[in-house]
Amino acid sequence: MKKLSGFNKFMYVVNITLAVLTLMGYVLPYLAPKLFPFLSVLTLFLPLFLIINLIFCVYWIIQFKRQFLLSALMFVLGYTFFTQFYKISATHKPVEEEDFTVLSYNVRLFNLFDWIKDENVSENIKRFVEEKQPDIICFQEYSKSADFEFDDYKFRHIVMQGNKIKTGNAIFSKFRIIDQGEIMLPQSDNNVVYADIVKGKDTIRVYSIHLQSINISPDINEKIDENRSKLIFNRISKAFKEQQVQSELIESHMRDFKGRKIICGDMNNSAFSYVYRNVRGDLNDAFVEAGKGFGKTYNYPYYPARIDYILVDEIFEVKQFTTFSQFKNSDHFPIMARLKIVKNK
Structure with a gap:
């Protein structure tokens, strides 16, 4: 982090904060909302967190900075969450009589x-x-x-x-x-x-x-x-x-x-x-x-x-x-x- 510019240091702090919120979003579906009702609201923003992690990943890669690993790790850990949010292609199988x-x-x-x-x-x-x-x-x-x-x-x-x-x-x-x-x-x-x-x-x-x-x-x-x-x-x-x-x-x-x-x-x-x-x-x-x-x-x-x-x-x-x-x-x-x-x- 010492080699980062002042602006990139700020961006990396934001990146770390986002990573923490993303991890919380991954854990919260396993915790009853009664325990953490206010934090449970974060699950609504998890798709946004995933998208911003991807943006951060690209941001660091184009600068050849190893900081991209943090957001890349967040996305890999949450890949199954992403598939519940967005599907690239649809399935459309032939119609059969039993359908x-x-x-x-x-x-x-x-x-x-x-x-x-x-x-x-x-x-x-x-x-x-x-x-x-x-x-x-x-x-x-x-x-x-x-x-x-x-x-x-x-x-x-x-x-x-x-x-x-x-x-x-x-x-x-x-x-x-x-x-x-x-x-x-x-x-x-x-x-x-x-x-x-x-x-x-x-x-x-x-x-x-x-x-x-x-x-x-x-x-x-x-x-x-x-x-x-x-x-x-x-x-x-x-x-x-x-x-x-x-x-x-x-x-x-x-x-x-x-x-x-x-x-x-x-x-x-x-x-x-x-x-x-x-x-x-x-x-x-x-x-x-x-x-x-x-x-x-x-x-x-x-x-x-x-x-x-x-x-x-x-x-x-x-x-x-x-x-x-x-x-x-x-x-x-x-x-x-x-x-x-x-x-x-």
Whole structure:
């Protein structure tokens, strides 16, 4: 460091600080948010840390400085985290008769309160479903306010709650549902529903989950001052603690079911969080298996937030995964996976 210029010494101090924060980001998904609620917020910034580490790596390499090793090490250690954030190429395998598709979509009450200035939002969503024809649909923030029915789906499980405004989770299926239920989330308007769906000779338990929101507005015109920054961090910390309890309830419920599982829904948290790690367990993330790009599922400016997921047991081959980021009829984007049950797994 003695041979560095004054500016490069400053840059290297910043680099070291970034490395420490990156390491903390790697460790935090293994620690319950209740222990470090404020620090858990760092997991939201882990993708940014990885990108800046790459920039630092290039910065030192073009100067032939060995300081590049620090950022290179950080990136190598976190390579598996990077693949959850960005995929270079997608998987798209040939369609077979045994394939089936699963759609997950937070529909934001079908635009009940006109957040989007388009009176055709609910009809747009209906046409989208009719066009894509998924075999199984998991809706979050579902509402019966939309004046239409999904006629192609004879089997359904809908759980609504609330007094004046009723919202909830819904599962629609072209395949027969033989059992269904709900996981009540304590002191929350959110919930989890599940349905046991029969496809051929196989029974699949499908969960539609919607975890505690962090309640941050995506309004880019809203001024972010010091007081609001503190409010945001406190709100995120509180939501992460609530999500921890919710994820542990889901994990316990899934552990009691020994059959094949598919988890769909809005976790309101990143793929680098304790919550995601807890719910995912040993399941495969369909985006990681077959997606492409950032996989952004929440329409938040400047940041590719992936907070909606389709997680599947190892027995399911993920043959295709699509994020419909051009379909802007909610604050979330729909995601869909094409799956196949592989018997020898």
